[in-house]
Amino acid sequence: MTVTVTPPVRRKVAVSRRVRTLAGLSVLSLALLLTAILAGAASTGSSLRTIGHDAGPQVLATTGLYRQMSEMDALVAETLLLGREYGPQQQADLTLYDQRRLDISESLLKAYRLALDNPTEQRTVESLIEGLGRYERLAAQARLLDAQSGHTAGPPPDHVVGAYQRATDLMHRELLPKAYNLTLETGTIVRRAHDAERSATSLARIAVIVTGLLALACLLALQTYLTSRFRRVFAPALVLATVLGAAGLVTGAVLINQQGQALEAAKRGGFDSVLTLTRARAISKSMHGDQSRYLLDHFRRDTYEHTFLDKARTVAAVESTSLPDYQSKLRADFQGLLGGLTGEDRARLFAAYQKFQQADARMRTMSGEAAIKFWDGELTRAYESYDKSLEELVRRHESDFERAIDSGDGALETLWRLIPAGLAAGALLVLVGVWPRLREYR
Secondary structure (H helix, E strand, O other): OOOOOOOHHHHHHHHHHHHHHHHHHHHHHHHHHHHHHHHHHHHHHHHHHHHHHHHHHHHHHHHHHHHHHHHHHHHHHHHHHHOHHHHHHHHHHHHHHHHHHHHHHHHHHHHHHHOOOOHHHHHHHHHHHHHHHHHHHHHHHHHHHHHHHOOOOOOOOHHHHHHHHHHHHHHHHHHHHHHHHHHHHHHHHHHHHHHHHHHHHHHHHHHHHHHHHHHHHHHHHHHHHHHHHHOOOOOHHHHHHHHHHHHHHHHHHHHHHHHHHHHHHHHHHHHHHHHHHHHHHHHHHHHHHHHHHHHHOHHHHHHHHHHHHHHHHHHOEOOOOOHHHHHHHOOOOOEOHHHHOOHHHHHHHHHHHHHHHHHHHHHOOOOHHHHHHHHHHHHHHHHHHHHHHHHHHHHHHHHHHHHHHHHHHHHHHHHHHHHHHHHHHHHHHHHHHHHHHHHOOO
């Protein structure tokens, strides 16, 4: 019988090669784990920047544009309705008008920056800028004719009303629809970023788990081979490398998941709520403007009553056939833009909104100077109380939005600071752990 003996040199080469291969696979798998974590972090980080620091705030700015423009037109109607005996209040309205014009300019500038890569949105912004210039000329003409008439409180002369009609028609038929569409168009940027992030986060989580388990398998295989081949129970450096690899896997998956949760909270609990409430507030401001236009323009009273009803149904919808029917049937189970509110927020806001509608109903039973005094007093106070409740809700959800973004940013910062260092140290420890064994074969 012939016995074949493996030459010692060949055996040493084979062992050395296996150690190098397992060590190389361990280092490579740790590199793949790091790559998966960083790629997932980069994707969710990009979405966080888009929603939290770039497109999100600018979209909310374009939502405010609708309200600012509505208020601008309502202030013109107020100055024309008040008459010469309300001189100080007229001047205060004109000062606020100038402030809203500045606010609109800033909002349009933000919208234009956001639309740099979208020619359609750029044209919408440019059209709004041009249209607002035309509106201001028409509004200035109406104010000049009103000042020349010197009328007392109440509807101004017909030629003044006619000049205002041209201005408000331009605002409501052309400019406000464009402002609303601009918000819808820019909002798609946030929705796309959110949808892309959800898909990217899911893929990143799977990639991290797969590469992490692969890294642990390679490290354990290397440790097992060295233990069995060299009859040593543990290699401390490799044990520590395995611990760092496991920590990288768990921490990376947790932080990427935390980023995804933060972005989800920012989008649904913050951004969406702020967008809805801001739209409701803008439409409500336009409703209040319809009340002053109702008193100002006796030619279009029925029209302004009907538009008031349409806007009221948008904000808080109930089945109704007319404005008096709507106001009598208004109950706490309403739907519409504010229908998603729950609990104490819903109850408090409904109470304020109902008082506003009740005051409106009383105003429409009055006429002449009595109606104007009631509109300027109790009705405006009811609206301001309702608007303040809305504003508080908007600010609270804005805070929720900012906290969610800060949480995501914090997770991203922790990820970039700790995980690369930990996995790099793990790779170095693999080399430190196998180097003494490889020296035995030199």
